[in-house]
């Protein structure tokens with residue numbers, strides 16, 4: 076027999092669904108009307124009528140808002156809420172019961188029936204235990220509460236399948252249920268099952284820098300996107316979406332990330348590859364003939380902190396020499412500007428570029444002249460103004476960004492005979508820079524030539540941060556001085572071993588400038604089955620000498636399958652394995668090769684067009700080199716030739732192999748015609764399922 080509580084829940088769901096249906100009807104009608112209006116205004120603009128352009132923009136905004144509300148209500152029809160909290164509000168002395176969902180839903184546009192997961196009170200669901208506690212409200216004081224009950228619902232397709240009361244452990248069943256599903260080629264959301272340690276990062280203050288070290292599959296990308304959604308919702312007055320930028324290492328990763336944004340109600344934010352951001356920030360100073368190329372061999376040195384710090388010192392000395400500050404005097408007027416006052420000005424504007432500071436000093440000189448010449452004739456004033464107008468003018472040196480960079484590299488070589496930057500110098504002379512040269516260009520521009528402070532971005536989110544050395548972060552921090560950074564990565568997955576980061580210490584040094592800044596660890600992995608996680612764990616020990624151990628969510632799957640074949644039969648084995656896994660109706664399947672050349676060869680063998688899979692993530696079978704799979708995940712992974720030739724017994728290759736293995740959500744197959752790489756020899760728990 077159904078108990079009363081369950082019946083009440085059924086009735087509540089029913090009434091909630093009917094409100095949503097009513098909303099949908101209402102907003103569909105509004106959308107239609109709004110569309111008509113936009114079309115009419117569009118015609119008016121074309122005819123050049125009156126103020127129609129302003130009206131068109133306003134109507135388009137209304138239409139967008141209506142469409143958004145409609146989308147939220149439609150999606151709520153499937154699962155209007157996932158949680159409920161029942162508590163006494165001790166601050167306002169009221170008893171409250173809140174249903175929490177992915178989208179806030181209101182009745183008659185005013186009564187909130189489902190609270191948006193990003194609302195301050197929803198934090199109680201993720202964070203608080205039963206009993207006394209509080210929740211924070213941005214810009215206001217904490218609200219004290221006494222939490223009586225926390226309930227988690229299993230609802231899909233508008234049907235209640237069950238609910239669990241009380242603490243976080245209770246929703247583990249639900250978590251495993253979510254994790255067991257096949258993944259679409261879209262980055263999913265985890266709103267219903269966000270874990271406490273993830274929630275802390277998502278809801279942390281915007282006015283700080285954050286670095287997150289998270290093992291593979293710990294939700295770094297997902298958490299970053301939820302943090303964006305949370306900040307835009309709660310700090311709407313502070314930030315516009317266009318002030319946010321996501322930086323990723325490849326177009327493929329950005330495409331994957333982009334796919335998850337609309338569902339999280341995030342629109343109009345920027346996204347860029349790491350090599351694109353420096354040209355973007357340099358604006359016109361990045362000349363058309365400059366071109367980013369793959370890393371030169373010297374990137375190993377250029378990527379790390381000592382190099383970029385040396386460049387910064389070089390630029391400081393250059394600035395000091397150019398300014399050559401001392402009392403500025405005039406035979407008729409005496410001291411025009413004292414050294415002391417110039418040093419004082421510098422202390423007020425420490426971030427100014429040489430250009431900005433020179434401009435500032437020249438303005439000071441002119442205003443001092445005005446004062447000193449009060450009693451003098453206009454010809455005298457004019458002559459003095461003319462004489463001092465460009466007192467500080469480093470443009471006479473005709474410096475250029477590449478020119479200064481080349482001079483710096485030469486100076487380094489002269490100071491240390493073991494350094495040889497010939498490949499970089501040859502390339503840079505022709506305008507061809509690798510990403511670290513581009514960062515160095517950015518710093519030179521920032522310190523010497525920049526005319527105005529950069530304020531395009533307020534928040535930057537970086538995914539797969541470990542793939543780049545500290546140089547790029549150091550420069551980003553200098554170029555975007557007032558911006559805050561959320562940096563996500565896993566040093567065990569650094570696939571650019573020599574240039575990327577193998578620990579976080581240097582980055583903390585480069586990025587953290589306040590005690591408020593935080594370093595977080597995410598050790599739980601949500602992606603892989605226990606079998607795949609354990610298999611990856613063996614490789615991880617070689618990759619990072621046991622650095623950050625994975626703590627997998629308990630979810631069992633099939634053992635990892637190792638399929639051995641004769642060289643002549645390996646391709647046939649691949650086709651058979653693909654046939655086998657396709658029958659299992661997985662949404663996403665990846666064949667992961669060691670190199671792009673091997674991936675191209677396999678694609679042509681399998682009849683997949685070469686250009687497919689280059690930049691976009693999609694359902695079905697994808698054949699990819701391991702470097703392109705960074706940050707992605709697939710229901711099933713087939714690892715092509717994990718033998719010693721392809722993955723040698725070295726931490727560098729161990730990291731690549733670790734990345735490849737941890738891409739698999741449910742099933743992992745290893746296809747080889749030779750003995751496996753020694754990196755896998757200690758692995759256990761695997762077996763052959765296909766013969």
Ligand SMILES: Nc1ncnc2c1ncn2[C@@H]1O[C@H](COP(=O)(O)OP(=O)(O)OP(=O)(O)O)[C@@H](O)[C@H]1O
Pocket residue numbers: 250253254263264265268269270273289290291292293294295296297298565568601602705706707708737
């Ligand atoms: N709290 C959670 N509830 C449900 N699923 C989760 C949760 N956290 C993460 N996941 C799932 O785990 C998988 C891995 O997440 P994500 O890709 O964000 O991890 P990552 O740390 O960026 O991984 P990697 O470093 O390997 O790229 C995704 O399928 C994500 O939906």
